[in-house]
Amino acid sequence: MRKLLILSTALTTVGFAASAEQVTVMSWGGAYGVSQVEAYNKPFTAATGIPSTMVDSDNPATPIKAMVEAGNVTIDVADVELSDAIRLCDEGMLEVIDHAALPDGADGTPALEDFVDGALMSECAVANIVWSTVFAYDTTKTSGVKSLADFYDLAKYPGKRGLRKGAKANLEMALMADGVPAAGVYDLLATEAGVARAFAKLDTIKSDVVWWEAGAQPPQLLADGEVVMTTAYNGRIFNAAVGEGKPFEIVWDGQIMDFDLFVIPKGTPNKDAAMKYVAFATGTQPLADQARYISYGPARKSSAPFVGKFKDDKTDMGPQMPTAAANLSNALANDFAFWADRDTELSERFNSWLLSN
């Protein structure tokens, strides 16, 4: 008994000592989470001695408000989309990050100029990658799929479709599939008629949709043969296709590009360590290293020369990025302001639409 007491006291003390300096990062799990552990967390702990933990979530933006409001913040850094970063910053849920204090690029460019346009848009966030929502299909089940219109063409390409269970990206893609050019999508979506048109287009495939929530699901649905085509995060499909040799093909037509950014929830007990982590992880080299594990583009210009081959040392990562010239012919940049303002409302509308028959 006495031994047990001493032991447990000792353990508790160790626990407290450790909690003085540590970082818990919440990200999206799967292949993307692995890339961050390899490129950010491990080097960060090696360089600073601060232990770092990775936690998975379907969307790390959602637990933040609950944590901050309950006064029980258990996450020190979260990886979120741009519109969510702006929305949460608007609602006072995030710590402000001093962008000027971020390290210079490897080539000596000051941080404020080194990041690509929009990457430092929110004063509460620092971007790490450019990713995109694309759709992909199984080449053994169907072929010749070229455009978003084909995704919605059940007569020509029969079979189930996978879509993310949410309004974001689905509405834009529905409009583009309906013939709206990328440049006009958000102007149209701002109107009631545009939203109605998007839902009407979604209606045409509603009964054939399998809804996914976690980023790791779509490659699984394709591999299981549950769907013949699915929207997905481009990196997940790349990893399944190149990393695991699955017969998947990405269609870049109508891709929707977005940033993922690091934010720090307000009231985290490890604010200093969190700031150190964000500064380290968004440095030139870690961002470039990240691209070795998954096909997401680094948010710093100075990282580009360091982006080389996939971890198999054969595949060139350049052409796999959402920002590669060949992939940009009909691409849409996610309108963060639109979604920051209208996410709540359109999510509820989407939900009603999903549940009504």
Place this chain on the structure above:
Amino acid sequence: MTHADQPDQGQEPELLRTADGLLLQTALNRVSRRAKIKAFLLVLPLLAFILVSFVAPIGQMLLRSVNNDQFYSNMPELTLWFADKEFGVEPDEMAFTALAADLTFAAKERTAGSVGTRVNYDLPGSRSLFTSAARKAKGLNPPFKDAFIKINKDWVDPELWAAMHAASATYTSSFYLAAVDRKRDTDGSIIQVDENRRIYVQLFWRTLWLSGLIAVLCLLLGFPVAHLLATLPMRKASLLMILVLLPFWTSLLVRTTAWMVILQGQGVFNNILVSLGIVADDNRFELMYNQTGSIVAMTHILLPFMILPLYSVMRTIPPSYARAARSLGATSWTTFRRIYLPQTIPGIGAGGLLVFILAVGYYITPALVGGASGQLISNQIAFHMQDSLNWSMASALAAILLAAVLVLYWLYDRLIGIDNMKLG
């Protein structure tokens, strides 16, 4: 207690005293009171635990469903302006001045998003009005009404002012109204929401209907199994019992995922049917990600909750009753209907109620296998708790569900009697 209740062995009426002169009755009372206090102290931790972990959170949840401070605590000036106004009054320049002051403050404190979110609950599409106006609020000049109209003409929309008025009250019924697909019109009367937003009433009915159906399916499947368990010799019965308990002890997620593997389009069940030539390859049964998926998986998961109470009741029914009935000339059907079945009612009631109430609150399984048509009201509660973060709405939905279950419990008590229930 125990000694005082005993008759005092026929002694004379003189009152008994203890060695130190106290009345025996008083001394005994004192001891028994001490014992009561000790007993109470022993229960106290549990009582405190229940209060802290059960009563308080539920009370807080119920409070949240009528009280949401996101608007009135962040918009003090406008709340003050609303305080002495009739519902549906036209906003004057004073109102817009208060609005400008509040929004300037909200922009500094980063609360405009919360304010907009709160109004957006009642008037979908209005959140952006607040966030965009807050960004410009500092540079606004009087007359403020015109300045706001210049930002967006929706600022004079009577519906917006009605929604703000409703949100400025400390206590509101709007979340309960929304939870039954109703809302307040600009003049304060209650109307139905637009057709494409009506989902909750339908979901409540679906939840109750599916839960009832699952309870009935569990009864149909569980009754013979429980009967078999109760009548087999002990050795065989224990072996069978393990077959019932093993899945019961297995993680819920594992069991749900197992059903996904078996029933999905490319799953085991469909593959067997296709290989036997019963269904065509391109015409497989859709048993997963819809209502069927929810029903099958939930019935399987909840089955032990039906079998166990039934079994414990059936074990106590002496087989001699049935034999007596048969010897008096009853057919086997009559014996079952008039002798055996009535005696299992406590088990059926307990199992049915248990399965039904558990099913009403089920959420992980329908979320995983229910697709869109198999979603229950608890999935909406989870959505509002985790995704939309509209906790007041989640609380209102949960409170209605709680009330519905309590009503059903009361009905059960009236019809069958809760004393009749036997849980095991």
